[in-house]
Amino acid sequence: MSAQINQTTLWQKAPRQIVLKDKDVHIWRMTLNQSETTRQDLWQVLSADERQKASRFMFASDSHKYIVARAVLRMILGQYLQVSPITLQFGYTSYGKPYLQNAISTPPLHFNVSHSGDVALYGITRNRRIGVDVEQMRPLADEAQFVKSIFSPVEQQAFGRIRPSEKQDAFFNGWTRKEAFIKAIGLGLSFPLEAFDVSLSPGLPAQLLEVRGTPGYQEWSMNALSIGPEYKAAYVVEGRQHQSSYFTFSNN
Ligand SMILES: CC(C)(COP(=O)(O)OP(=O)(O)OC[C@H]1O[C@@H](n2cnc3c(N)ncnc32)[C@H](O)[C@@H]1OP(=O)(O)O)[C@@H](O)C(=O)NCCC(=O)NCCS
Numbered sequence: 001m002s003a004q005i006n007q008t009t010l011w012q013k014a015p016r017q018i019v020l021k022d023k024d025v026h027i028w029r030m031t032l033n034q035s036e037t038t039r040q041d042l043w044q045v046l047s048a049d050e051r052q053k054a055s056r057f058m059f060a061s062d063s064h065k066y067i068v069a070r071a072v073l074r075m076i077l078g079q080y081l082q083v084s085p086i087t088l089q090f091g092y093t094s095y096g097k098p099y100l101q102n103a104i105s106t107p108p109l110h111f112n113v114s115h116s117g118d119v120a121l122y123g124i125t126r127n128r129r130i131g132v133d134v135e136q137m138r139p140l141a142d143e144a145q146f147v148k149s150i151f152s153p154v155e156q157q158a159f160g161r162i163r164p165s166e167k168q169d170a171f172f173n174g175w176t177r178k179e180a181f182i183k184a185i186g187l188g189l190s191f192p193l194e195a196f197d198v199s200l201s202p203g204l205p206a207q208l209l210e211v212r213g214t215p216g217y218q219e220w221s222m223n224a225l226s227i228g229p230e231y232k233a234a235y236v237v238e239g240r241q242h243q244s245s246y247f248t249f250s251n252n
Contacts, residue, residue, distance in 0.1 A: 014247040018079050020126050022107065025242045027132070027225065027235060028122040030072045030249040032065040032115060039064060041251065042071035045085040069120040072249055073113055076122055080109055097186045112183055114233075121225075121233055122249075128238040131184025133176040134225075135232050137168055150175060154197040154209070166202045172232035174200035177222055181208060184220070184236040198222065206234055 011029065020026060034042070046054065050070050057063035074085035081088075081103045089101040100109065107127035114121045117136030124130070140146055147159055155174055162170040177198040182191045196217075197209040206224035211217040221240050225233040 011246045011248050013250065014079075020080055020109070020124060021243075022127050023242050024126070025130065025235070025237050025244040026124040026247060027244060028072075028076055028124070028247045028249050029227065030068065030120045030122070031118055032068045032120055033118050034064075034068050038251065039067055042067055045071045045074050047086070047089070065115060065120075069113065069115045072120060072251070073111070073122060075251060076124065076249065077103075077109070077111060080124060081105060093186060095186055095188045095190060097183070097188070112235075114179075114183070117231065119227055119231060119233075121227075121235075123235050123237075125237060125242075128242075129184050129186070130235060130237045131180045131182070131186075132235040133179035133183060133233065134227060135172050135176050135179075136230055137172050137232060139168070140171070143167075143171065147171070150178065150193055151200075152194045152197050155200060158200055162201060169202040169232070170200045173202065173206070173224065173234075174198055176232045176234040177206055177208075177224070177236075180234040180236040181220075181222065184238070208236065 046067065054063050054067050057066060074088055077088055078085035083103050088103055090098045091101040092098055110125045110128060110130050112123045112130050112132045114133045116134045119134050121132045121134045123132040147156060151159060151174055159170055159174065178193060181196065181198070182188055185191060195213055196211040199205065199207040199209060206222045208217065208220055208222040219240055220236060220238055221242065222236050223234060223244065225235060227233045
């Protein structure tokens with residue numbers, strides 16, 4: 001099962017009129033650390049339940065990030081659907097994956113969101129499922145335990161062969177790729193992490209190597225994404241033939 005490779009990513013300003021064809025994959029990024037003025041503007045597009053959620057975070061910084069990430073999701077989706085962001089209504093699957101309850105388009109728009117550190121990442125497609133994941137790399141005190149609980153036996157062997165100086169990169173390569181896959185299929189952690197293998201060696205392409213026991217994933221593509229030295233990121237889409245574009249969000 002080979003995969004689409006995206007070694008070079010080019011982040012660009014989005015065009016005024018955004019067009020999303022069936023083969024297109026649009027990846028957006030947003031910096032979550034925004035001024036109070038910007039946050040106040042973004043607050044205006046949130047729904048009542050989102051405002052309530054924002055007020056329930058224990059730390060103000062988490063609340064601020066949630067406000068920016070959710071409001072920007074609304075603004076991005078609003079551009080594709082040509083509706084006001086505030087009119088969008090989200091439903092949630094039993095696994096917690098948000099989906100659009102109104103403003104349904106044909107063929108349907110798919111989206112997925114991830115946030116870590118100061119970065120929010122959004123994947124938008126038409127008619128094909130997508131999952132994205134970004135992680136800010138950090139030292140893990142209990143790395144061995146994480147490796148055992150997250151990685152499949154094949155991945156654990158591959159991780160064992162990585163030289164110490166590259167282990168952190170390899171770990172977060174594996175983490176983000178696995179997470180992007182379980183988010184693309186929508187099942188989150190209820191999908192067994194040991195049932196599929198991803199590549200994790202630094203310098204080698206992102207690949208969904210094998211999915212055991214569940215047919216139908218041979219045609220899915222796994223891609224690594226370059227965000228900056230502190231981060232690892234990946235996205236997974238249904239199908240092989242696609243064309244990716246990378247946009248930075250600006251609300252001006
Ligand atoms: C919820 C989960 C899907 C991702 O959580 P996460 O990595 O902590 O957070 P991310 O920022 O990447 O993603 C969160 C977003 O995913 C979306 N999401 C939630 N449930 C989802 C699901 N079942 N499928 C796809 N997307 C989902 C939501 O939009 C959410 O953002 P929101 O809360 O602002 O609406 C789930 O996989 C989880 O709990 N993971 C824990 C992390 C872990 O242990 N990973 C192991 C390595 S593979």
